[in-house]
Each structure stands twice: as C-alpha cells, then as structure tokens.
Amino acid sequence: MPAIDPTGGTCAVARTITALGDRWSLLVLRQAAFGTTRFSEFRQRLGIATDVLTDRLQTLVDHGVLERAAYQEEGSRTRTEYRLTESGRDFQVVLGALGGWGREHLPDAADAGARWHDAAGRPVRVAFVDVDGHVLDDDQVTIERP
Numbered sequence: 001m002p003a004i005d006p007t008g009g010t011c012a013v014a015r016t017i018t019a020l021g022d023r024w025s026l027l028v029l030r031q032a033a034f035g036t037t038r039f040s041e042f043r044q045r046l047g048i049a050t051d052v053l054t055d056r057l058q059t060l061v062d063h064g065v066l067e068r069a070a071y072q073e074e075g076s077r078t079r080t081e082y083r084l085t086e087s088g089r090d091f092q093v094v095l096g097a098l099g100g101w102g103r104e105h106l107p108d109a110a111d112a113g114a115r116w117h118d119a120a121g122r123p124v125r126v127a128f129v130d131v132d133g134h135v136l137d138d139d140q141v142t143i144e145r146p
Helices: 012-020 023-034 039-046 050-062 086-090 092-105
Strands: 065-069 077-086
Touching: 012 023, 012 050, 012 086, 023 065, 023 077, 023 092, 039 050, 039 077, 050 065, 050 077, 065 092, 077 086, 086 092
Parallel strands: none
Antiparallel strands: 065 077
C-alpha cells in the first residue's frame, strides 16, 4: 500500500520510511555498508533475534536495497550472503546524514558510530549541493511541495 501524506498525495519520504525506516532495517544497512554480508555476522554484530533479522533481510531484498548471493566454504553446504545493490550503496548518504545529525545533536562521549571518509582518509559530511555543485548552508535551502 502506498504511503499517503496528510494532504492526500504520495510522499517520497513516507514511502522511504515505510520501506526502510524501522530501526533494525537501518542498522542492517549500516552493517552492510561496513561490509557485513552473512546472516550469522549480522545476528552477532547487531544482537538481533533470528526471526526479526530474517524479516528485515527479506524486506530489504524485496525493496532492491540488498541482493542475495550464494557462497560455499569448502566442506560446507551452500549458504546465502547479502550484498548492497546500487540502490543500497546510494542509501549510504542517508546513513551518513543520520550519523552526522546524531553526533551533533545527540552527542555521546563513547560514540562509536560510523564515520564516512574519502579515499585519503579525510572525514566527509552530507550536505545540500545545488545543480552547479556548490555546497549550500542549511539556511539557504527550503523545502517546497510540488
């Protein structure tokens, strides 16, 4: 069912939250961005219940953010791993924005959250950029309904 906003239309933000916005889906995507691919690794690193993880992985596959790939270790049966799709890699910008907002507005002295860096190891941040490539201050941006 499409996500409906209060004005009666469909809203891209509401659709995204409906598809990917629950806590566990976001944390699974964060782990996938770190390079986690195997069910047992997601379960261990997140401390998530098996049934919840199974559901979230299926949802993320259904929405085209993760894809399944078979792998087999020598002497073991074939298993499935989960890899970010192009859509999932694009979602890293959203995770970066959430992490940046959390570090700034919900600081924690023991913050072990993800941080994004460029190839030289310099920290990067998420920003609004206009069509000419200029970074805009937040007060230069307004949101408009189409």
